[in-house]
Amino acid sequence: MHELLTVEExxxxxxxxxxxxxxGLTLMENAGKAVAEAVMDRFERTSVAVLCGPGNNGGDGFVAARHLSAAGWSVTLYLLGPRxxxxxxAAEMARRWNGAIHALGADAGRGANLIIDAIFGAGLSRPVEGDVARLIDRINEDRTPVVAVDMPSGLDGNTGKARGAAFKAALTVTFFRAKPGHKLLGGRLHCGALLVRDIGIDEKALHDILPSAHENLPALWAGGFPRVxxxxxxxxxxxxxxxxxxxxSTGAARLGARGALRVGAGLVTVASPPAALMVNASQLTAVMVRSVNGADELTSFLEDKRRNAVLIGPGAGVGSDTREKVLALLLSGAAAVLDADALTSFEDIPRDLFVAIQGYFAGPVVLTPHEGEFKRxxxxxxxxxxxxxxxxxxxxGAIVVLKxxxxxxxxxxxxxxxxxxxxPELATAGSGDVLAGLITGLLAQNMAPFEAACAAVWLHGEAGAAFGPGLIAEDLPEMLPAILRELFEG
Incomplete structure (x- = not known):
């Protein structure tokens, strides 16, 4: 279930x-029942306030309230606007609710031990203001647990950005597929635990919708991962x-090289300026070192087409020398990963970089900027x-990995x-260099560039999580064998 659907999709x-x-009644019944079941599975029976909005999200709330009440929970229901x-x-589900309906104002839910947020859902199109904003802020401050229906009210389902006030949920229950706003960082921090529940929409719907956004999970790329x-x-x-x-500044290149080797590239060479040759050679064993001085020598070095994937940027230095090497690389036809200084060197002339990437001779290209480099x-x-x-x-005209x-x-x-x-353990010096090396190593094995970038990013995250606190960049490649073994053999 890696597909992500926009609100429109x-x-x-x-x-x-x-x-x-x-x-539509069946879909709504299934959605509200799924919310009630999630609540009953995860919380002890207690007093619950169900906050319903004027649309279909509110209809889901009426269904959840009915099922919880039938199961013996103490339920108080609040509705935004006239019934x-x-x-x-939504009107039909309100008719099926036998309890009282209270007006939803800034004090709604006061005294309840659990809140079900069914006010707006993912399709919010305007900022949350007034009494509803004050209600949300008060419940967030009180830290009363919130279960959100589809999306915490106040969040944009497509972007995850808050539109004014937004609930901070302990649990969010969505339906059929998650949305980008559930996975992008702002939304993810507001959603708490995320459950995706089936409500009766057949998987065949995806064949007509053809979603283009996905959560980066192995199902997206494992079929194309290079196996020995x-x-x-x-x-x-x-x-x-x-x-x-x-x-x-040689350490960054060595980190990238180690990543490329660990992810399966058969050979890895560090192309080193002559002055740095001994420094690099003294630190490397399985990785080879060759003297390559300037763009012309890089061009000659890459005439051997067996050298089929190249990483440039980590510790390369910002300026004309790096620009010339990047252009030489793009003319070689080798797969290219451009990171760090290789991007910043084109800050004043980014169009020159794009033209070269889209040139006749260029092979697959992956750009790996963090936010600062991206903005440049x-x-x-x-x-x-x-x-x-x-x-x-x-x-x-390239794969972009916006880190x-x-x-x-x-x-x-x-x-x-x-x-x-x-x-957060990945926030350490050199972590991005290892990631760039992982992408390069997979490209060297002829993995498709989009899938290679996705796989490398996922492996990088898993490696960080596997090591945990105290991680330094050198640890990341060493975690890969166990992760790959579990992925493909476990």
Missing amino acids: MSRADRWAVARGTS ENLKGD RPEDHKYTRGHAVVVSGGVS IFKEAEGSKLERARAAAKQA GPDTVIAAPDGRAAINTNAG
Whole structure:
């Protein structure tokens, strides 16, 4: 269930099901019942306030209230706006509720030990203000547990951004598929635990909707992950090259090289300036070191097409020398991962980089900026993190890995994945260099670039979580064997 549906796509899924014989009342009944069951599974029986809005989210709340009351829970229901304003399925579910209906104001739910938020859901189109905002702020301050129906009220389902006040839920129950706003960082921090429940929409709906956003899970890319075959040897598993910086900044390249080697590249070479050759050689064993001085020598070095994937940027230095090496790399036809200084070196002339990426000779290209580097290169990108990454990928003609706790991987064709397994332990020097090396190592093994970037980001997050507190970047590659074994053999 890695597909993510926008609010609009989820509405299409509802209509798809209705057009094929599943009534809207059935979908609403199933949704509200799923919420009630989640509450009963996870909380001791207590007093609960159900806060209902004027739309279908409120209808789900009426159903949940009915099922909880039937199970012996003490339920008080509040409705935003007059009951006679309810329409369609929501009006019918209000009719089926036999209890009292109280006006929803700033004091709603006071004294309850549990809140069910069924006010707005994911389709919120305007900021939350007035009494509802004061209600949300008060409940958040009181820290009364909140179970959100579909999406905590106040959050945009597509972006995860708060529109004014927004509930901080302990549990969110959504239906059929999660939405981008559940996975992007702002929304994720408000949702608490997330449950996705079946309400009677057939999986075949996805074939018509064709969602382009996904949660970054192995199901998205494991089928294309390079596996070692009995007939393989080191030359069939690709040759990754990592371009090193000068004497004082060689460690980043070595971290990238170690990542490429651990993820399965058959050979890895650090292309080192002559002055840094001994520094690099003294620190490397399985990784080879070669003297490569400047763009012209890099061009010559890459004439051997067995050297098929190249990482440049970590510790490379910002300036014309790095720009020239990047352009030489893009002309070589090798798969390219451009990170850190390789991006910042084009801060004043990003169009030159995009033209080179989209040139006739360029191979697959992956850009791996953090937010600061992203803003230097894609100055005009706006919107949510997902929207910005997609726009950047289309503009550059490359896979863009916009890093962070909710890393977004985007392709020029609109495909995108949101990663959710990266913990705070990854916030350590050199962590991004290892990630860039993982992508390079997978590209060297001819994994498709979007899938390679997704796989590397997921493995990187798993490695950090597996090590836990005290992690330094050197630890990340060493966690990979166990993770890969569990992924493919466990």
